[in-house]
Amino acid sequence: MSALEAVTAPRAAVRPLLRVCGLSKSYGETVGCVDVSFTLYPGEVIGIVGESGSGKSTLLNLLCAQLEPDAGTVEYDVGGEGLRDVFCLPEPQRRRLMRTDWGLVHQNPRDGLRMDVSAGGNVGERLMAVGARHYGAIRGEALDWLSRVELDGGRIDDRPKHFSGGMQQRLQIARNLVTRPRLVFMDEPTGGLDVSVQARLLDLLRGLVREMGIAAVVVTHDLAVVRLLADRLMVMRRGRVVEEGLTDQVLDDPHHPYTQLLVSSVLQV
Numbered sequence: 406m407s408a409l410e411a412v413t414a415p416r417a418a419v420r421p422l423l424r425v426c427g428l429s430k431s432y433g434e435t436v437g438c439v440d441v442s443f444t445l446y447p448g449e450v451i452g453i454v455g456e457s458g459s460g461k462s463t464l465l466n467l468l469c470a471q472l473e474p475d476a477g478t479v480e481y482d483v484g485g486e487g488l489r490d491v492f493c494l495p496e497p498q499r500r501r502l503m504r505t506d507w508g509l510v511h512q513n514p515r516d517g518l519r520m521d522v523s524a525g526g527n528v529g530e531r532l533m534a535v536g537a538r539h540y541g542a543i544r545g546e547a548l549d550w551l552s553r554v555e556l557d558g559g560r561i562d563d564r565p566k567h568f569s570g571g572m573q574q575r576l577q578i579a580r581n582l583v584t585r586p587r588l589v590f591m592d593e594p595t596g597g598l599d600v601s602v603q604a605r606l607l608d609l610l611r612g613l614v615r616e617m618g619i620a621a622v623v624v625t626h627d628l629a630v631v632r633l634l635a636d637r638l639m640v641m642r643r644g645r646v647v648e649e650g651l652t653d654q655v656l657d658d659p660h661h662p663y664t665q666l667l668v669s670s671v672l673q674v
């Protein structure tokens with residue numbers, strides 16, 4: 406464990422949830438990400454920032470096993486029994502992780518929701534994937550989750566294609582969190598929304614993540630998002646991590662010239 410990780414790791418849980426070593430991916434001649442390593446502890450939120458094309462999505466897709474790396478490993482504490490390389494898990498077990506222990510919040514809610522299934526069905530489907538069978542209990546839990554993400558319970562039978570972008574994103578969050586995952590991957594969770602909708606959604610997300618003690622990897626180009634959500638921050642440029650540390654430290658006192666540029670360009674807005 407690095408000195409930084411020792412400081413930021415929750416004391417009661419020093420066993421890592423996710424350990425990433427030397428992760429690299431190229432697309433032909435184009436660099437996706439290069440030699441990325443970090444460790445994430447239960448309940449910790451790490452932000453990954455960088456300009457467009459810096460490799461954030463590539464890294465996220467590697468972490469949640471949607472993309473195979475050229476080199477490096479992604480290890481996850483499967484079933485609380487210790488770290489295992491996710492790329493060496495049998496496919497059904499990897500898929501099960503995705504349905505139960507992990508959540509994935511896409512920038513575009515259309516990628517994370519079933520638009521032709523009711524709001525309640527979208528939430529209930531995840532519960533059924535972890536074994537829930539009682540219709541009344543599933544509907545009750547779905548209703549509870551709609552209220553937790555501030556959606557009107559009266560819309561439970563409506564399809565998300567009739568919801569606003571902000572409402573769809575809140576439903577996607579409910580669908581992901583209802584199974585109480587230990588780790589959630591978020592790709593620009595407030596991207597594409599109005600500023601006022603973004604602020605409320607961020608507040609809601611922060612509350613839920615903290616309250617449920619969920620660990621998260623949040624990819625964004627928006628420094629305000631990581632300021633609010635992330636304990637730690639990694640800054641990427643051209644596929645490499647150029648700076649990392651506690652979020653406030655990195656944003657208030659950036660050392661790498663590229664981070665300084667990112668921070669100052671936001672201040673000038």
Ligand SMILES: Nc1ncnc2c1ncn2[C@@H]1O[C@H](COP(=O)(O)OP(=O)(O)OP(=O)(O)O)[C@@H](O)[C@H]1O
Nearest residue numbers: 432435436437455456457458459460461462463464
């Ligand atoms: N499927 C792909 N095929 C070829 N090149 C790709 C592919 N996906 C990403 N790249 C390239 O890899 C590099 C990193 O892209 P990536 O999407 O990971 O960056 P990003 O930081 O997430 O950007 P953005 O914020 O715009 O989504 C870019 O040069 C991009 O063009």
